[in-house]
Amino acid sequence: MENNINSTSHLSVPNLSIKLEELRNSLRPGQQQLASWTAGKMAISAVPGAGKSHSLAVAAAMMIAQYRLHPRKQLIIVTYTRSAAAGIKAKIKERLKELKIPQTGFMVQTLHGLALNIATRNPDLSQLNLETSTVIIPTPSHRVIRSSVEKWISGNPRRYQLLLEGAEFDGEETERLRRQSVLRTEVLPKLAHTIIREAKSSGLNPEKVWELSDYSQEHYQILAIAAGLYEQYQIVMRSLDFIDYDDMILGALNVIENPKIRQVWQQQIFAVFEDEAQDSSPLQEKLISALASKENDCNLIRVGDPNQAINSTFTPADSVYFNWFCETCKSQEKLAEMTQAGRSSKIIIDAANFVLKWVNGQWEYESKKQRKKHINSDISEDKKEVIPFRLQSIETVSKDDPQPNANPEAVGEGLELYRPDDIYHTVDLIKERIIELLNKNSDHNAAILVRENRQGRFLAENLKELPKKHKIRVYEVGESERFSQIPSEILNLLQFIDRPHSPDYLKNALEILQNRGLIPSQDLNILATYPENFLYPSSLIPEQKKPVLEARRYCCNLLQAKLELPDYQLIPFLGMTLKYTGAELATVQKLSERISQELVGKFSLKSVLNVLREIINSEQFEGIEEDSEERYTRQNQVTIITMHKSKGLDWDYVFLPFLHEDVLPGNPWVPTAAKFLGEFTLAEVSRAQIRAAVHHQYINPENTLIIPNPDNAWQEAQQLKKAEEYRLLYVAMTRAKRLLWMSAAKEGPFRWSVFKADTSINLHSKVPCPIFPILMKQFPNSVIEYLF
Numbered sequence: 001m002e003n004n005i006n007s008t009s010h011l012s013v014p015n016l017s018i019k020l021e022e023l024r025n026s027l028r029p030g031q032q033q034l035a036s037w038t039a040g041k042m043a044i045s046a047v048p049g050a051g052k053s054h055s056l057a058v059a060a061a062m063m064i065a066q067y068r069l070h071p072r073k074q075l076i077i078v079t080y081t082r083s084a085a086a087g088i089k090a091k092i093k094e095r096l097k098e099l100k101i102p103q104t105g106f107m108v109q110t111l112h113g114l115a116l117n118i119a120t121r122n123p124d125l126s127q128l129n130l131e132t133s134t135v136i137i138p139t140p141s142h143r144v145i146r147s148s149v150e151k152w153i154s155g156n157p158r159r160y161q162l163l164l165e166g167a168e169f170d171g172e173e174t175e176r177l178r179r180q181s182v183l184r185t186e187v188l189p190k191l192a193h194t195i196i197r198e199a200k201s202s203g204l205n206p207e208k209v210w211e212l213s214d215y216s217q218e219h220y221q222i223l224a225i226a227a228g229l230y231e232q233y234q235i236v237m238r239s240l241d242f243i244d245y246d247d248m249i250l251g252a253l254n255v256i257e258n259p260k261i262r263q264v265w266q267q268q269i270f271a272v273f274e275d276e277a278q279d280s281s282p283l284q285e286k287l288i289s290a291l292a293s294k295e296n297d298c299n300l301i302r303v304g305d306p307n308q309a310i311n312s313t314f315t316p317a318d319s320v321y322f323n324w325f326c327e328t329c330k331s332q333e334k335l336a337e338m339t340q341a342g343r344s345s346k347i348i349i350d351a352a353n354f355v356l357k358w359v360n361g362q363w364e365y366e367s368k369k370q371r372k373k374h375i376n377s378d379i380s381e382d383k384k385e386v387i388p389f390r391l392q393s394i395e396t397v398s399k400d401d402p403q404p405n406a407n408p409e410a411v412g413e414g415l416e417l418y419r420p421d422d423i424y425h426t427v428d429l430i431k432e433r434i435i436e437l438l439n440k441n442s443d444h445n446a447a448i449l450v451r452e453n454r455q456g457r458f459l460a461e462n463l464k465e466l467p468k469k470h471k472i473r474v475y476e477v478g479e480s481e482r483f484s485q486i487p488s489e490i491l492n493l494l495q496f497i498d499r500p501h502s503p504d505y506l507k508n509a510l511e512i513l514q515n516r517g518l519i520p521s522q523d524l525n526i527l528a529t530y531p532e533n534f535l536y537p538s539s540l541i542p543e544q545k546k547p548v549l550e551a552r553r554y555c556c557n558l559l560q561a562k563l564e565l566p567d568y569q570l571i572p573f574l575g576m577t578l579k580y581t582g583a584e585l586a587t588v589q590k591l592s593e594r595i596s597q598e599l600v601g602k603f604s605l606k607s608v609l610n611v612l613r614e615i616i617n618s619e620q621f622e623g624i625e626e627d628s629e630e631r632y633t634r635q636n637q638v639t640i641i642t643m644h645k646s647k648g649l650d651w652d653y654v655f656l657p658f659l660h661e662d663v664l665p666g667n668p669w670v671p672t673a674a675k676f677l678g679e680f681t682l683a684e685v686s687r688a689q690i691r692a693a694v695h696h697q698y699i700n701p702e703n704t705l706i707i708p709n710p711d712n713a714w715q716e717a718q719q720l721k722k723a724e725e726y727r728l729l730y731v732a733m734t735r736a737k738r739l740l741w742m743s744a745a746k747e748g749p750f751r752w753s754v755f756k757a758d759t760s761i762n763l764h765s766k767v768p769c770p771i772f773p774i775l776m777k778q779f780p781n782s783v784i785e786y787l788f
Ligand SMILES: Nc1ncnc2c1ncn2[C@@H]1O[C@H](COP(=O)(O)OP(=O)(O)OP(=O)(O)O)[C@@H](O)[C@H]1O
Pocket: 026, 027, 028, 031, 046, 047, 048, 049, 050, 051, 052, 053, 054, 055, 305, 308, 342, 343, 401, 402, 403, 404, 647, 648, 649, 734
């Protein structure tokens, strides 16, 4: 290979090789393989706590020193978040300082940062001009998605009619209008959102999705609907000069398709290191591979943990590609495994390993049973059996490991398993344990990891006394996310007050009231179909049921306020109506003041709506703030955070309450309102269908492409979801250093999404997460009996 790889003997500092040797010796076995990389592709599969970022930084510094890298020949390190990029950059600089080497020769960037860098240098090739374009994140409720849906509906009456008719339809008018509302405001926006991200980040344009739709012979032709929506989306985006995150990568790829420019980039790049490779999408992989290539070689090192892939069922991240990359590298003896980890006490490691093996074992047992039962005709031949976990056990580190206090001594039983009576009893037990632990060791930290923010809110409300009475800080991470929703909640209610006869505005308002637990949950489409009949029913309308009446009372109160209150008092009134708490009310107050400042003398409902829309649109990006790890892991603090967000962090004591089967792993769920289409959701089916096509392209393009039918695609999506939930549990468990506290209360809310933290509410008996009783059996000493 011709890429100027000089050996250390050329280095001018004689002591450098000794220093480099010392550095190499400070690494663990798998880490050393990373540091000894010389050329070509390499995969590193690591376990939680193995020191991925630590060894990546050491290996990068060693490489910069050995190969005398400089700004015109650099090592590129790609990460997925800005905070991870900042962390690795600081670590590499530190090492280079120790080696007395200039802190150049490398660049740490997020993948999108890198793509943007490439794309903006050649706007004519990338067709991206950031000075005139606006970057958006098209959520299902974004106006771009909504307008793409409307355009698709008006251009495709036949396909739309087929959806309206669903699995069965007797032609009844009210039902037809209800279905229209469900399709326009829920099903199609969700389908558009999913399919556009999935297809785009797999490198498929609308034409390609059209082609794929020819391979699928099913009733609705979901892929054809998807292709049409995607086509409309591209038109709407172009007309508004908007771009999304995938456009940045596509733009960069367009640039480096030019042979001359590609050569310039490739010459400047010595090698590419990718961190968190399990979260890559095909498009991202394509970009980094292209940058790392030189003639017939590709200097690409990908580091990841397939067992921590927890984004693949709701984003286009798909760990299958990293798994395949690992397999290919393995066959070429280019796979290294980092299996030693010093983060946790031995018993916590044992429990995590046990979960991994048990889940995989169950999986194999279940799929054998399934295979015996029926042979699926449309499962493509090249489909490999995907098991939830890569069989990779975590090991404790060796005695001479340089990590201070590696595999620390367990606190209490190290692993503690509880079956509290109910969710209130759970908080009492957690509270008591936290007070005891942090009072004894105020330099330690703790976290309660939850599956959904509602659980976090419930915990925070019930742990209020910790700061004052016990001097223990409580940091509920979801709280700031709730604050960021306030402007759009207020906007939605004001839009309804302004135009109560709009079914869309009424539905949005009802959704907010329902999400905040102010009105009973029900099919809102029925209420929103005829706003007039719902808000002001005449004697000809059948008597409204109690949940409808409650919803109506709230809505009528809002409309009454418009008549009775001056416009400038509407926002504070809405804050009260939504039962915002102290800090939330303060945010409402601030929002109200800001609007007043902008509208001096011109205050009207219409002008308020305009200003609010502007605030929401322009602040979308400020919302994504730089995360600093430090605020999540402060000593003497208990952090309440979702399991998803806990990835990459660790705490001395980790609490995992509410481990119930209906949440973890959860059950397949189709919203009742959309059941008329069948026992599946179009969005999930389309994702599985696109993935089947893209996987086929990767593994065996010569075979005939088989797109799974909706029922099979749905089954597959559900299996992947279940596997991901178990990986999420594994990520959560491996955050603990000294104590892992897990519980499954005997009673809890029917569903957290409709739970009101009110002691008078009926609790339901709950089934524990299937792994919980097995863990109790496997670790009998960890089962804790309690006195109250
Ligand atoms: N060779 C080593 N020498 C000294 N300390 C090490 C070594 N390897 C790892 N560590 C330490 O181990 C800890 C865990 O490392 P790190 O956070 O990089 O793990 P990780 O693999 O990213 O974990 P996860 O994927 O579970 O978040 C860090 O404090 C790091 O400094």
